[in-house]
Amino acid sequence: MSELRWNPLLCEWVATATHRQDRTFLPPADFCPLCPTAPGGFPTEIPEPTYDIVAFENRFPSLQRNPPQPAVEGDDLHPVEPARGVCEVVVYTPNHSSTLAREPVEQIHKLVRVWADRFRALSEHDFVKYVFIFENKGEAIGVTLHHPHGQIYAYPFVPPLVARELDQSLAHRERTGRCLVCDIVEGERRDGRRVVAENESFVAYVPFFARYPYEVHVSSTRHLQSLTDMTGGEQRDLASAIKQTTAAYDKLFDLSFPYMMVLHQRPSDGGDYSHYHFHVEFYPPLRAATKLKYLAGSETGAGMFINDTLAEEKAGELRSRVEPVVWAGGGR
């Protein structure tokens, strides 16, 4: 059963997707559904002996192109809608034991281009209003498959957190005439204490207002709204910034660092979002090598995050682990 149920208290949709209870959960490595299908071997989701990057519709989607009718009736207070949308899985590499941080920057560059292609393609559906690209990494986040992969949800509405950023960005522009994220990036670069890494087109920083101890935002230095606005050089520089950030995470505690990575882009509903600014956000759940940052009462029940650390100190720790990105054959 699957449907969208309206929460009138928070003014947001909740997707019910009971079929996801049965999804594949931490299978052994030799039964990974995201590995290539070896000749004569276990048939996985990907029916070929190798691949570079693949994207496919999720077998256990929260949103579907042709969703079933809702199982319950709504009313004025509780509207119900079919859970229409698209859920894709993007598999980064055929190498089961790899991670984004361990992949060469050239592979991350390929991934950036695939993301741009999926953003473009999914945005063409008239029922899609927002394309959300993300990765959940690590059991601490709740991943059910270890094979390196991310996901894309094409929503039939603009999700609430992005809607808040859009509202604040518009208000800031109306008040100042400037872009909110441009001003944040300029301030972070001027201050410098929270900058983790920087290249020609992107800045990675622990924001002044970080909610998680090692939260990092990667923002473009040029004012642009989506992956499809980027030049070829900017796509390469985004790959470099992601490589440096994820590799620094791994070096921090000498472990494969768990995180949520989300891409915030403009909506796909045809509106004018020139006031918005593309950026990537990383939310790691660790506050120390063996300590989780729990989303407890204040965070979950009140929406107020309590960060037990100083952004300036955490940025310094990450910055000291950043290494130069080496492209095969040179170049940035």
Add this chain to the structure above:
Amino acid sequence: MRRRQITIDGGRYLIFYSFEDEQGLDAAPSTGATATRAGAGAAGDDQPAREPALPQAVEPAAEGERRV
């Protein structure tokens, strides 16, 4: 970048992305901070990146395929 789309069980699509036609794409040395580079910048690093809108061939899934 090339795409090849097939259909897998349940009528779901799966797209293979391949880049083998771009050997050496990332092997070009930088020619400077703002100068055009080879590779992804073949279309001009200062120009919006545009991937060709190739037709996506749809191939049926092999009979009897089982999925996880």
